Amino acid sequence: MPPRRPEPTAESKARAARIAKALEGLLDDLPAAPEASDEPLGGPYRPRPKVARPSGRRQGLDCPACGQPLAVEVARGIEVHRCTGCAGLWLDPGELESMVDDPGPVEPDIPTIRSGMAKVGVPKTAVAYRKCPRCGVVMERRNFGSHSGVVVDECREHGIFLDPGEFEAIEAFISLGGLSLERANELRRLKAEVRRAEREAAHAKGAASVPNAQVQSYSSWGSLLSWFF
Secondary structure (H helix, E strand, O other): OOOOOOOOOHHHHHHHHHHHHHOOOOOOOOOOOOOOOOOOOOOOOOOOOOOOOOOOOOOOOEOOOOOOEEEEEEEOOEEEEEEOOOOOEEEOOOHHHHHOOOOOOOOOOHHHHHHHHHHHOOOOOOOOOOEOOOOOOEOEEEEOOOOOOOEEEEEOOOEEEEOOOHHHHHHHHHHOOHHHHHHHHHHHHHHHHHHHHHHHHHHOOOOOOOOOOOOOOOHHHHHHHHHHO
């Protein structure tokens, strides 16, 4: 006799309701699943909300790649930190999203994206785990999207570091429809999570009604989807 499946708790039912409410209307008519990524790294870079920062940014930061000073400069109306040695780029949270012009939804086409990125020539650098110039904590290496080939160094709290040429490669990836592809992947994953939560809630008696469940959207998904849409 197979083991009896444990009864869902009130917490799991409430979680299913929150997820379903937060994603209501976003999960219809998704495109077919893209082919599996051959990128070796996990944990993709998550876009941040766009920001407008005041002038007069503090200096005194050193490049996480070569150790030379980072100088403040204005690029596309945003103050950023450029290395005086290797020309790498340090961006605080939201600055990348403010500098890059998202062309809006296009039909994801993986072969076109890969072909286009091959023509761009994504910079290849030796694998190195660098420290955040603000807090000194070792940053994570993350893929910018599943098919861009760009690996960024990220401190989730303070920002990202781009080697020379990586900013231009990210722009090319977006112009080829890379963000639309990532949006479809993310919504597909969330849809699967909603279905799992709904099955879990439906297994319990009286799962159709969750008394006193406070339904609210997740702020983290709101930040992510604010750039994708």
